[in-house]
Amino acid sequence: MILLKNNPLPLYRQLQDTLEELIRSGALAPDGLLPSERELCRRYGVSHMTVRLALAELxxxxLVVRVPGKGTFAAGRRTMPDDQSPRQRQTLALIMEYTSASEFSMRLVAGLKEALQPREADLLLFSAKEERYFELARAGGLAGAIIADPHFHDLxxxxxxxxxxxxxxLGQPNQRNIASVDSDNVEVGAALARHLYERGFRxxxxxxxxxxxxxxxDRLAGYKGVLxxxxxxxxxNRILFGEYSEHSGRTGARQLLAAGADAxxxxxxFLAVCVTDQLLRDRVEAGRDFGICGCNNSQMARLHRPSITSMELQPEELGRQLxxxxxxxISGNNETENTVVPCHLAVRHSTRRQPAGDNDPDETALCCAVKQYQAEMSFQ
Known part of the structure; x- marks a missing residue:
């Protein structure tokens, strides 16, 4: 028997229903051994993932008992439930670039879990480099998917x-007919640049x-528009792209100083904290000599000394809206919806510029650090 791939019911559900009928009808005797996974794949023309999903649900x-090293057995008459079994739980995939690194990711997942509590659904987390979720989707094992951190040309x-x-x-898909939930990141970049400009940084x-x-x-576009x-x-040379690492943040700080930036x-x-720490090492005072602002309004931004101005993006609400x-x-509404979650700026010490006082700006610690790193860059 070959399962129908044009059937709206996922392949694993078709296989599950077929095996359940064989068990309940007695064609597979109670406590009898089911065919191996390889045999089920051959017999029904499906992948190993499809077979595993069907057996896991059974x-x-x-309805079945899986014994390591021996195989899968039909349940005995005494243990077999009646037809009043609970509804199947749905499985969702969350695909993220950084699966555990940032506070934003953790707050986002907290919002997702909160929204899932009243629903019969489970959330599986995949890194962007994994492709196992494609196999699950092709086997019909996913009810839906969320992609965070989409790329500009995302296949x-x-x-x-x-x-x-x-x-x-989560973000702008840059493709038609794909639903999205996002902050207005063009305005985020613009608001941060505008705030620095209003505080006297040029x-x-x-x-x-x-x-x-x-x-x-998007944030780069907003930043450029304000400037x-x-x-x-x-x-x-004042526009940098880095990685989620302390080394990348500190290197970026040196490059910005060498480029003559003052904010x-x-x-x-995380990048803002790394830049601030490197400036402190160079005796450049964040908030007076150099303005710094970040995104996500994380605990590290609030507790850092000096505290860091940051954009609150409400990741929990982003998760709930996703x-x-x-x-x-999933319920059948095919309209493409694009939801924008509002954000707001939390102003702190890192952008509170103070008058230079009696010192000539050319003699500040900032300018000394700039000259040092410009010399190092030219030497390299």
Whole structure:
């Protein structure tokens, strides 16, 4: 028997229903050994993942017993439940670039879990480098997927849409007919640059994560728009892209100083903290000599000394809206919805510029550090 791939019911559900009928009808005797996974794959023309999903659900419903090293057995008559079994739980995939690194990720997942509590669904977390969720989706083992940190040309979106899988993106998908939940990241970049300008900083740089992330591109566009409107230069050597690491943050601080920057818009609080720490090592005072602001309003930004101005993005609310949007699709609503969650700026010491006093600006610690790193860069 070959399962029907054009059947709206996922392949693993078709196989599950087929095996359940064989068990309940007595064709598979109570306590009898089921065919091996390889044999089930051959007999029904499906993948190992499809077979495992079907057997896992049958085991959850106490219709089979899996014995390591021996195989899978049909449940005995005494243990077999009646037909009033609970509804199947749905499985969702969350695909993230940084699966455990940032406070933003943890707060986002907390919002997702909160929204899932009243629903019969489980959330599986995958890193962006994994592809196992594609196999799950093709086998019908996923009810929907959420992609965080989408890239500018993200092939995953098209591939998942071809599978007719309900899909929502955290960020701008830059493709038609794909639902999204996001902050207005163009305005985020603009608001941070505008705040630094209003505080008296004029040589403002930008420091974000990978340039292919749509969130980075959007914030960079907002930053550039403010500088152009204010008539400020926007040289390339003040626009940096780094990684989620302390080394990357400290290196970026040195490059910004060498480029003559007196402030920076950081795409994340972690980068802002690393830049601030490097400036302190160079005796450059954050908030007076050099302005720094970040994103996510994390605990590290609030507790750092000096405390760091940061944009609150409400990741818990982003998570709740992602689940709401995804379940609207799962329930049959095919309208593409793009939800924007508001954010606000938390102003702290790192952007509170003070008068230079009696010192000539050319003699400040900032200028000394700039000259030092410019010399190092030219030597390299």
């Amino acid at each position: 085991e959850r419903r106490q 995953r979106l098209r591939q998942l849409k071809k599978l007719a899988l309900p899909l929502v993106v 040589r403002i740089g930008f420091f974000g994560y990978g340039r292919d992330f749509t969130v980075t591109r 152009h409107a204010a008539g400020l230069p926007c040289p390339r 920076v818009v950081c795409g994340d609080d 689940i709401a949007n995804l379940f609207r699709q």
